[in-house]
Amino acid sequence: MQQYWNKTKVICTIGPSCIKPGILKKMILSGMDVARFNFSHGAIEDHISTINTLKSIAEKLKSPVGILQDLPGPKIRIGLLSEDFIEIKKGQKFFLTTNDIIGTQTGVSLNNPLFLNELSKNNIVYLNDGLVKLIVTAKNKNKIMCEVLIGGMIFPKKGVSCPDKVLSFPTVTDYDLKCLEFGVQSEVDFVAVSFVQRAEDILTVKKYLKKKGSFAFVIAKIERKVAFEDIDRIIEVSDGVMVARGDLGIETSLEDVPFLQKKIIGKCNKIGRPVITATQMLESMVNNPQPTRAEVTDIANAIIDGTDALMLSEETAVGRYPVKTLQVMLNIAAKTEDELKFFPKRITFSDAQIDHNLIGAFSQATVNVANYTHAKVIVVPTDNQDSISWLSRLHPHSSIVAITTKENVFKKMILLWGVYPVMIDSFSDLGQTLSSCVRVVKSCGLACSKDKIVIMLTEDNGLFASNIMEVRTIS
Known part of the structure; x- marks a missing residue:
């Protein structure tokens, strides 16, 4: 069975409403990219059991699903x-x-x-x-x-809460570290740190994960007012950022939240950090089968702003319609993605901050060629997720297929906007790698006869010391 694929990634919180294997299967096939496990609620052992069940289902379906562990923090x-x-x-x-x-x-x-x-x-x-x-x-x-x-x-x-206080006690608690230990054992792909106040909070978790041999991405949840005093460093040291609008709306004025959301998304876009917009996106669907017009507009605007991913919380965890809510979000996202061509680009080469200007310039050139040739897909063989982040930031009209041999790279690319990750056993020489790009795209059903594809190789891909762009027509 083919998993629905979407450019804007969707994270679903797992809870009582969707823990049955049959519902998890429907959610994977409907297009759930990442499953979030909120360790603020429920027993650790129950979360681990559901994670194992979900992984087993995803493996049988041959559908990539990332696992996000959300730490409780000092709530x-x-x-x-x-x-x-x-x-x-x-x-x-x-x-x-x-x-x-x-x-x-x-x-x-x-x-x-x-x-x-x-x-x-x-x-x-x-x-x-x-x-x-x-x-x-x-x-x-x-x-x-x-x-x-x-x-x-x-x-x-x-x-x-006390919004104006920088709390001196640790953001990462002893219970967080206990949860992390189980997360490492379960090989979670993403770890979300709650109530981040400063960059050091993220570095503490990264240090722990490195010591335990985990490659999990660390995501900073921006939900405290004081975090904005160190926001640039927090984004810089994080692997991703979540705009957690629930507690953020408590810590700041409600009317400030839309503009703080745009500010965070813009900063993340500029330096290539995946950004998640979360909380109350379809809250009315906890009890109702249809969303409000305001919720639809909220989702569309977050995508237009440049969010990589959207998150469902209570809607899927305890709501009456977990699968339908996911499908509604995906339908709104698909329509918005189709309309993005009528809006100014969220980021351009001149806007972005990047150390390797050649990689950025090459990515921009690849997007331009794909646009001019009406290429269906941009294909990137890589064993380094950083080499794909530039393309994702540029929001090309073409789909992006990222081919890798490394599972940890494969899972991280799930969170990047517009990227469809594909896992293969190995890369051979350069010529055979370029040819394999065509086979992979055809086998995934993302391009067919007479469609054009653009293949991009950059020197930071961990495979070949070459910068190559090639346009091919599917035979």
Whole structure:
């Protein structure tokens, strides 16, 4: 059975709604590129079991699917309550404590005592994932006294944040490292680091993975306001970036989120970092079989902005229509991709920052030739994922087929916009490699008789010390 292939990559969060093998199979065939496992929820052992099941299904279908492990990070949460929820009102006094108490209308406990140590008078604190607003009025050893600025309902286990604070306790927690150990054993392809504040948070995870012999890409989740103080370095040291709009919308003004999204996407495009746009993209489809018009527009605009991938969260994890939601997103993406030719290019050679200008110039020339000859496909034999990132950034009208012999390179290219990765056993000499490009494209069904293809080889491909561009017509 042939997997649906899309240029804009789609990440689906795996949860109770889609863990059955039959549903996972439908999602793979529908076009799921990467499966996300959110280690903030569920038991580690259950995640590992589902990862193994998913890998087995994908192998039988001969369909590439990446595995993304999303680490919990130092999420601050409200403790247990005396009722299902409590309601507090503007102007009332309210306390936060590290003591293990059952929360009431006068105060609640928090799961991380280090967070309270960071707070000081006049700090703003948000409860219930940003819906309730407090200001700190006094502090003692185990309790923070606050005044309620915006009242509302509070639920147990909901998030707590202080946007203006750079937290001194580690972003990468001991539990994160425990999760990572299982992720390494399961050979996950991508690791997402939550609540990144500084570049060192990413480097900590990279160092751990290197020590364990893992080739997993490390993705920085941008969801804290303070991350923008070090945003360029964070993007530079990361292998990819996620615009996590949920917590970002709590930490910043809601009206700022669209522009922060565009800013992050633009910065990633310029230096060739894959970028994921996430959170509430099709949230109405958690319960409804059709999206809202606003959600459709949101998805299209993210693609036009230059996002490489889109992510579904609750929609597939706990929603009623996981497969249909994925298909709706892919349909919107396909239509938008077809319309991209009417919009200005998201990135050009002169805009981008790259050390090897020859590679960038060669990639731009290849895209130009493909456009002028109406080539169906650009084919790139490579054992280095960096050599393909330039082409992806340029958003060619042609599909990009990347042929490699290295599994870790193969999986990483799954996340790049417009790239269809193909795994082969080995490359031979240059002439036979060029000929094999034609065979691979035909066997994948991406080009047929009389279609033109452009083959590109650059010196950073890890195969041949040559820069070659060749146009061939499928016989």
